[in-house]
Amino acid sequence: MAGKVDLDGNAIKPITICMIGAGGFIGSHLCEKLMHETSHKVLAVDVYSDKIKHLLEPATLDWADRIQFHRINIKNDSRLEGLIKMADLTINLAAICTPADYNTRPLDTIYSNFIDALPVVKYCSENGKRLIHFSTCEVYGKTIGAFLPKDSPLRKDPAYYVLKEDTSPCIFGSIEKQRWSYACAKQLIERLIYAEGAENGLEFTIVRPFNWIGPRMDFIPGIDGPSEGVPRVLACFSNNLLRREPLKLVDGGESQRTFIYIKDAIEAVLLMIENPARANGHIFNVGNPNNEVTVRQLAEMMTQVYSKVSGESSIETPTIDVSSKEFYGEGYDDSDKRIPDMTIINKQLGWNPKTSLWDLLESTLTYQHRTYAEAIKQAMSKTTAN
Numbered sequence: 001m002a003g004k005v006d007l008d009g010n011a012i013k014p015i016t017i018c019m020i021g022a023g024g025f026i027g028s029h030l031c032e033k034l035m036h037e038t039s040h041k042v043l044a045v046d047v048y049s050d051k052i053k054h055l056l057e058p059a060t061l062d063w064a065d066r067i068q069f070h071r072i073n074i075k076n077d078s079r080l081e082g083l084i085k086m087a088d089l090t091i092n093l094a095a096i097c098t099p100a101d102y103n104t105r106p107l108d109t110i111y112s113n114f115i116d117a118l119p120v121v122k123y124c125s126e127n128g129k130r131l132i133h134f135s136t137c138e139v140y141g142k143t144i145g146a147f148l149p150k151d152s153p154l155r156k157d158p159a160y161y162v163l164k165e166d167t168s169p170c171i172f173g174s175i176e177k178q179r180w181s182y183a184c185a186k187q188l189i190e191r192l193i194y195a196e197g198a199e200n201g202l203e204f205t206i207v208r209p210f211n212w213i214g215p216r217m218d219f220i221p222g223i224d225g226p227s228e229g230v231p232r233v234l235a236c237f238s239n240n241l242l243r244r245e246p247l248k249l250v251d252g253g254e255s256q257r258t259f260i261y262i263k264d265a266i267e268a269v270l271l272m273i274e275n276p277a278r279a280n281g282h283i284f285n286v287g288n289p290n291n292e293v294t295v296r297q298l299a300e301m302m303t304q305v306y307s308k309v310s311g312e313s314s315i316e317t318p319t320i321d322v323s324s325k326e327f328y329g330e331g332y333d334d335s336d337k338r339i340p341d342m343t344i345i346n347k348q349l350g351w352n353p354k355t356s357l358w359d360l361l362e363s364t365l366t367y368q369h370r371t372y373a374e375a376i377k378q379a380m381s382k383t384t385a386n
């Protein structure tokens with residue numbers, strides 16, 4: 001990629017990136033982007049490699065000498081510091097980040113999102129290495145507007161719901177609402193990174209993703225990934241559609257989310273990687289404020305899009321209501337609404353998302369249908385035969 005320049009017109013030099021959690025949903029797309037469109041090297045760290053196996057084999061691929069996979073659990077592996085030392089930049093994506101785990105496995109969630117991230121921050125700080133850390137939009141918790149009376153006109157005022165990196169508060173529920181174990185752990189690691197920057201000069205960027213979705217997200221229960229467990233909403237609804245069963249709306253599906261196409265979001269991460277002078281010291285919301293829907297609307301849209309891409313008519317009762325206690329268990333709670341303010345990322349990196357919700361669902365559900373429809377049919381006919 002000779003001749004590529006950054007946003008200030010300086011030549012971009014190839015660097016080595018230690019990517020922790022490279023085998024996950026975001027990591028797989030970021031590895032793909034780095035291999036296809038840049039000359040950077042990746043030391044890919046994860047316990048799984050299935051989602052990046054197309055980038056690792058065969059060894060004859062164009063980028064074979066630019067990506068190395070290290071099967072390492074960062075909880076307990078002394079090789080981690082060496083890899084961070086070998087790299088110019090570390091990107092930490094590793095985390096437990098499925099809401100079904102936050103209230104049912106709160107200790108694993110807190111350890112994964114805070115304790116396990118600590119050595120990564122420490123090694124970067126001690127060795128003078130740059131860090132891009134993946135946090136979450138969940139650090140905002142609930143909006144201020146959520147506490148207003150239902151009929152208050154202030155609920156329509158963006159000051160009460162738009163989430164801004166430098167001014168919005170972090171509003172979580174009580175301790176028994178263990179849903180917030182994840183957000184709280186992510187908030188504390190953000191504060192620690194910020195403090196390392198202020199006191200010890202760590203060069204850092206914190207990313208707050210707002211519901212990035214697309215191919216390879218999570219798993220389809222019973223087909224790939226863990227045999228038990230509840231993935232995030234895209235995979236839950238995809239699974240229901242593939243199996244021709246009703247989509248489950250938790251607590252009426254009233255919560256609102258903004259969804260962004262993974263490929264748009266990865267563009268923003270590449271800008272952060274290649275423009276350190278503009279990205280260091282910043283916390284960035286990365287989302288698409290134009291793609292807001294309630295979960296009910298998402299279910300309706302996914303049902304329509306899936307019909308189009310699969311050629312199958314939708315079932316008679318496309319959705320059913322379930323309580324959060326039934327679906328997630330005790331201690332679940334929810335973010336009411338998540339609209340990212342885009343001022344900072346716009347000013348620093350000139351980045352904007354492009355893909356509409358309909359278009360991103362069309363390409364994602366085409367992938368889900370192509371990848372899983374046959375396997376699900378076979379699994380279902382086996383169950384019926386038994």
Ligand SMILES: NC(=O)c1ccc[n+]([C@@H]2O[C@H](COP(=O)([O-])OP(=O)(O)OC[C@H]3O[C@@H](n4cnc5c(N)ncnc54)[C@H](O)[C@@H]3O)[C@@H](O)[C@H]2O)c1
Pocket residue numbers: 020021022023024025026027045046047048072073074075092093094095096097112116134135136137138208209210211212213218
């Ligand atoms: N996808 C989103 O919309 C979204 C939203 C908010 C925040 N995030 C954050 O972005 C990051 C990546 O999310 P994702 O959606 O790709 O999740 P993911 O679960 O697909 O990827 C996480 C990866 O980290 C790996 N990992 C976890 N613990 C590890 C350990 N101890 N050692 C080595 N590897 C380990 C997992 O095996 C997995 O491959 C997470 O930190 C998450 O909190 C994502």
Ligand SMILES: O=c1ccn([C@@H]2O[C@H](COP(=O)(O)OP(=O)(O)O[C@H]3OC[C@](O)(CO)[C@H]3O)[C@@H](O)[C@H]2O)c(=O)[nH]1
Pocket residue numbers: 097098099136137138182209210211231232233234236237247248249250251253255257295334335
């Ligand atoms: O079958 C289902 C599954 C989920 N819901 C509801 O959908 C909303 C979104 O759920 P989900 O995508 O699983 O997760 P969240 O948006 O709540 O949280 C994520 O946000 C970012 C991240 O940090 C990482 O991805 C994670 O914490 C929610 O309201 C569910 O209740 C449903 O109705 N039916």
